[in-house]
Amino acid sequence: MSGSRRCVVRGLPPEGKVDTPSVDRDDRDVSAKHPRRRFLKTAAAAAVGWNFQVVPRHVIGGPDHTPPSETFGAALIGVGGRGPGTFRALSERHGLEVRKLAECDVKWVGEADxxxxxxxxxxILEREDIDIVAIATPPHWHAVMSIDAMEAGKDVLCEKPMTRTIAEGRAVVEAEQRTGRVFQICTYGRFGQQGGRQMEQRKIMLAGMARDREIRFVRRGGFKVFQWSGPVDVEPREPPTNLDWDMYCGPSPLKPFIPSRFGGMHRGYWDYDGGGLGDMGQHYLDPITWVFGKDGTSPIEVEASAPPAHPEVAGPWGWVKLRYEDGFEIVLESDEWGEPTGLSTRGIGRDDLTDEEKQALDEMPDPEPLVDFGEAVRTRQRAGGHAEAAHRTVCLLHLANLAIRTGRKIRFDPELELALDDDQANRLVRQPMRxxxxx
Amino acid sequence: MSQASDFTDRVPDLVDGRSFHSLAPDEAADLLGDLWQAGEAGVEALVDALDAQEGSGDWKARFLLHALANQAGDAVAVGADQRAALTRQLTAMALEDHRPPGVRTFLLHRLQWLAGDDEAPALAPLVADPAPDVRDAAAAVLTAVGEAAIEPLRGQLEGAGPASRLAIEHALLQID
Structure with a gap:
C-alpha cells in the first residue's frame, strides 16, 4: 500500500473479483508499470522499517472459498463523527452480516492494542480476517485508504465526499477496476430515482434527446457555506498527547495544530475537504448525475460568483454553473452570499419529444436496477454507487471549488480530466501528496 | 515606499474575530490592481509583514499574497511579464534563509501554484533544507512543476540524507 504497495493477487486469478466491463485482467502488477514506485517501495520501506505482503483470505482459501455463513469480517477506519453510523450502514442499510473485528483512529495514541x-x-488491512472496511475519516484520506484497502483485497464502503481532488478520484476508479473489489460511497440518493419520471428522464438524456434543449437542474441552499468555513488566524498549540497529528495530516501538508482542523470543522479547510460543497454536494448531486445520465462524463465549463478565496479555508460563494457538452446545466446557489441567478430547474419529459423520439424512447429498455452494496459484496457485482459514478459526482464539487478558488471560468476536458489552458487550475486538479x- | 498596511487596512476584519468573509469583488479588483501597480515593493512589504507562524495576526498579508498569486494564473487578468516577475520574486524570497521556515513554507505553498520550469533548479536544493516543512513544501512545488523538475531533483540525490532522499524520491514518483 502507499509507501509500500504491492498488488495483492500478483500472478493469481483474483477470487471474488467483480465483473466490471473495463477491467484489464493482465494489468495487476502496479509496481511493474511504475519503476519509480518499485524503487520508492524499497527505499521507503527501508526508511520506515517495515515491509509486508498481504494475501486475501479468498486466495488462501482457494477458488471455492466462501466466507462461512456469509458473515464478513469488517473494520471501521475513523471512529469519530460519522464513523459509527457508517459502520452500522453495513448491516442496517445493506443487510450484511458483519463482525466488527477492528477499529482505527489517530486519536488512540497510547490506547491502541x-x-x-x-x-x-x-x-488492519494486513489482516486476513477483514473482508470489508468502512472508511469515515476526513476526505483527504479517502483515496489513499480506499485504494490501499482494495489492493489488500477488501471491499470498501467510504464516506462522502469520495475524494479531495479530481486526480485522486480517477486513481480510485482505476484501483476498483484493477482489483475487482466492490466500492460504494455512503450516499444513496440515486437508489430512490429508479422509477417513473426519473427513469424516463434518464433514458431521454442517455439517448441524447435533450441536446441543446436548455435542460437545467438548480439546487438552492443547504450548502452550509459559513457553517463549514474554518476559523482563521487561530494561534497554534501542541496537539493532544493522544492524537497522532502527523498521521492525521497524512497526505496533506503538515500544518501547525489548531483544534478546528480536527473533528468536524476539518470540513472548512482546503487541506482536508471542500467546505459545505464537500459536505453536502455529493448527497445532493448523486441522484442528479444518475437521473440526467452523467455517470460517465463531466462538465466542460464551470463558472462561479464568489469573492476572492482564502488560501486555507473554504469561504463564501454565491452560485456555480456547470455546463455539460450536451448543454445540460447544473446550477448551485448558496443562498448565503451575493445575488441569486433567477434560474429554475427545467427537465424534459415524454411530452416534450417528437413522435419519432417517443417511439425511440418506448423501444429503449430500462437500465438494470442499481445493485445495493450488500448485494454487490455477496454476488460480486458492481455496486450501484460504484467508483466511476461517485467520482463523476464528486467532480462537480471539485470543479465548483476550482472556479470559486481561482475566481475564473474553467474549461474542462471530461476525457483527460484536465482544465484547458489553465496550468494553475490543473495544480488544484492534481495536488502532490506528502x-x-x-x- | 509601500507599507503592508497600505493594503491590509483595506481588507475587512474577520467576522466575530474568526470567520473569513473576504471582500466585495469590486473592492478586491481595485486592491489587487493597486498591489500589482506597487510591484516588487508591495510584495516585499507584505512578505516582511508575515509572522514566523500563522495565527499571529498576519492573516491579511497572507490572504493578499495568496490572492495575488492566484490572480497571476489568470492569463486574461495578468500579463506574462507580471506573472514571471512575481514568481521570480517569491522564489528569491523563499530562498532567503534569514526568513523563518514558516514564512518560507508559506511562500513555497504560493509557488506551488506559480512556479514553472525556470524555477525548478533554484528551488531543488530546498528539498535538503533543515526545516522539514520547507523540505515538504519544496517537494510539493517541484512535483507541481513536473517533468522539468526531474533532473534538478535527481541532482540533489548525491549526498542527500534519508529525509531528503525520501522527499526527492517521493516527488519523482509523483511526477512519473
Whole structure:
C-alpha cells in the first residue's frame, strides 16, 4: 500500500473479483508499470522499517472459498463523527452480516492494542480476517485508504465526499477496476430515482434527446457555506498527547495544530475537504448525475460568483454553473452570499419529444436496477454507487471549488480530466501528496 | 515606499474575530490592481509583514499574497511579464534563509501554484533544507512543476540524507 504497495493477487486469478466491463485482467502488477514506485517501495520501506505482503483470505482459501455463513469480517477506519453510523450502514442499510473485528483512529495514541484498536489503518488491512472496511475519516484520506484497502483485497464502503481532488478520484476508479473489489460511497440518493419520471428522464438524456434543449437542474441552499468555513488566524498549540497529528495530516501538508482542523470543522479547510460543497454536494448531486445520465462524463465549463478565496479555508460563494457538452446545466446557489441567478430547474419529459423520439424512447429498455452494496459484496457485482459514478459526482464539487478558488471560468476536458489552458487550475486538479503517501 | 498596511487596512476584519468573509469583488479588483501597480515593493512589504507562524495576526498579508498569486494564473487578468516577475520574486524570497521556515513554507505553498520550469533548479536544493516543512513544501512545488523538475531533483540525490532522499524520491514518483 502507499509507501509500500504491492498488488495483492500478483500472478493469481483474483477470487471474488467483480465483473466490471473495463477491467484489464493482465494489468495487476502496479509496481511493474511504475519503476519509480518499485524503487520508492524499497527505499521507503527501508526508511520506515517495515515491509509486508498481504494475501486475501479468498486466495488462501482457494477458488471455492466462501466466507462461512456469509458473515464478513469488517473494520471501521475513523471512529469519530460519522464513523459509527457508517459502520452500522453495513448491516442496517445493506443487510450484511458483519463482525466488527477492528477499529482505527489517530486519536488512540497510547490506547491502541493492535488487536481490536489501531492507530495505523495499514495494520488492519494486513489482516486476513477483514473482508470489508468502512472508511469515515476526513476526505483527504479517502483515496489513499480506499485504494490501499482494495489492493489488500477488501471491499470498501467510504464516506462522502469520495475524494479531495479530481486526480485522486480517477486513481480510485482505476484501483476498483484493477482489483475487482466492490466500492460504494455512503450516499444513496440515486437508489430512490429508479422509477417513473426519473427513469424516463434518464433514458431521454442517455439517448441524447435533450441536446441543446436548455435542460437545467438548480439546487438552492443547504450548502452550509459559513457553517463549514474554518476559523482563521487561530494561534497554534501542541496537539493532544493522544492524537497522532502527523498521521492525521497524512497526505496533506503538515500544518501547525489548531483544534478546528480536527473533528468536524476539518470540513472548512482546503487541506482536508471542500467546505459545505464537500459536505453536502455529493448527497445532493448523486441522484442528479444518475437521473440526467452523467455517470460517465463531466462538465466542460464551470463558472462561479464568489469573492476572492482564502488560501486555507473554504469561504463564501454565491452560485456555480456547470455546463455539460450536451448543454445540460447544473446550477448551485448558496443562498448565503451575493445575488441569486433567477434560474429554475427545467427537465424534459415524454411530452416534450417528437413522435419519432417517443417511439425511440418506448423501444429503449430500462437500465438494470442499481445493485445495493450488500448485494454487490455477496454476488460480486458492481455496486450501484460504484467508483466511476461517485467520482463523476464528486467532480462537480471539485470543479465548483476550482472556479470559486481561482475566481475564473474553467474549461474542462471530461476525457483527460484536465482544465484547458489553465496550468494553475490543473495544480488544484492534481495536488502532490506528502511523503510517503501517494495514489 | 509601500507599507503592508497600505493594503491590509483595506481588507475587512474577520467576522466575530474568526470567520473569513473576504471582500466585495469590486473592492478586491481595485486592491489587487493597486498591489500589482506597487510591484516588487508591495510584495516585499507584505512578505516582511508575515509572522514566523500563522495565527499571529498576519492573516491579511497572507490572504493578499495568496490572492495575488492566484490572480497571476489568470492569463486574461495578468500579463506574462507580471506573472514571471512575481514568481521570480517569491522564489528569491523563499530562498532567503534569514526568513523563518514558516514564512518560507508559506511562500513555497504560493509557488506551488506559480512556479514553472525556470524555477525548478533554484528551488531543488530546498528539498535538503533543515526545516522539514520547507523540505515538504519544496517537494510539493517541484512535483507541481513536473517533468522539468526531474533532473534538478535527481541532482540533489548525491549526498542527500534519508529525509531528503525520501522527499526527492517521493516527488519523482509523483511526477512519473
Amino acid at each position: 493492535d488487536k481490536t484498536r489501531y492507530t495505523d489503518y495499514r495494520r 511523503a510517503p503517501w501517494h495514489v
